[in-house]
Amino acid sequence: MTVDAPHRGLVLLVEDEPAIADLVRLYLARDGFGVHLERDGDAGLAAARRLRPVACVLDIALPGLPGTELCRRLRESGDWTPVIFLTARDDEVDRIVGLELGADDYVTKPFSPRELVARVRAVLRRVAGPPSDQPRIVGAVTLDPDRRTVTAAGDPVQLTSTEFDLLAHLMARPGRVFTREELLAGVWGYAVPAGTRTVDVHVAQVRAKLGLASVIRTHRGVGYAVDA
Amino acid sequence: MTVDAPHRGLVLLVEDEPAIADLVRLYLARDGFGVHLERDGDAGLAAARRLRPVACVLDIALPGLPGTELCRRLRESGDWTPVIFLTARDDEVDRIVGLELGADDYVTKPFSPRELVARVRAVLRRVAGPPSDQPRIVGAVTLDPDRRTVTAAGDPVQLTSTEFDLLAHLMARPGRVFTREELLAGVWGYAVPAGTRTVDVHVAQVRAKLGLASVIRTHRGVGYAVDA
């Protein structure tokens, strides 16, 4: 089994200037992030709600909803996804207001794409908390993120890379229901329109390998979750 | 009579230039933080270990231990106290290296003290973690949007997807009366003029499953609401 690095997750980029969007996308992708691009504020808000990215990089001056408003609405609805503003407005007051809105960082153009990536990583490091790669246990299933091993009822289970990432993602928050889109975004780094059955197939595969200790429950019409 | 704002906690400031140190101390104190100042890296490391501040603001160019080294040693010893670098070294590479060392932010001189404070607050907000998305409770009914679970009088209730969405929509604003059109629009996504009894049927279904704890009240001629 190959041990390729697990995906770092999906970053939502909302930026209307194609040149900048491409640049940021390139550097984020090069660093292992999946990137989903939206070009206006309203679509960005919808995407944030639908895909639940690990972080949002927002331009402030946007068609439709301004980035600041997008951030404010997310926070209002209890969404604390990390937000990094990326903007040409280089004014002390703007920066302070941006940060007080609940943003995690504020980067002004012209900017270094490498630094932006470093700042995204810094924020995510903080979100993840101290690296506590303790084995997670749910029911009769144990999952060790560090060794990338899984056992069911004490017996080792051989999962492929994707299968492991999927199970790890679900077990990170037991009880939490993930939609298929969220899983595609979080595990695969995609943001597909819809319609694919890929997640289902992999869930079935994991279930089969886990055998009786089938911790994954399906929530019809919504998605999947593991028992709490 | 002044009311002391609750202390925001202690910030460790390691800075050898007195002018800057005083400035930062002033602004942090004005914002409700306690500040402990050290003038060289070794004393700073000792203070960090001893005082366990909520955050560290570190100059990089320091007598004794450089700030970068201070940060590195903290992280090596499993100390993930937030670190913000405050430095005259304004070079892309320096900033990236600083962030990769495990710092949370990197501010270059000359800087706005207000912005620095805003950044300290942003980092601490992130550390505190999101105010947990707690289940909504109305009467004897609890509803957890994340887990998509419902309990009535403590017992778990199995709702279908539509039933859950309907109840969640009503419980989002207890006391508020929703018309059938509003519910069709909000839960189903339709924009039908009127005429169907779909909402009624689902309300009945939810009521039946909730049993005695039937929080849904009908407002004759208007629509439905849950008790406040």
Add this chain to the structure above:
DNA sequence: GGGCCGTGTTCGGGTTCGGTAAGGAAACGG
């Protein structure tokens, strides 16, 4: 008290959704 309107309730058809199996493409390793 009698009609009337709005609501509660039951029930079956049609549709959607998810489990499953199989095949082809891509990646990996030798």
Add this chain to the structure above:
DNA sequence: CCGTTTCCTTACCGAACCCGAACACGGCCC
């Protein structure tokens, strides 16, 4: 270059669910 593993797509089927119609019930107004 070839064999193997893994991944993604497609198609089919059974089951769960949604919806609408039809009927029963109970206030409300006169």
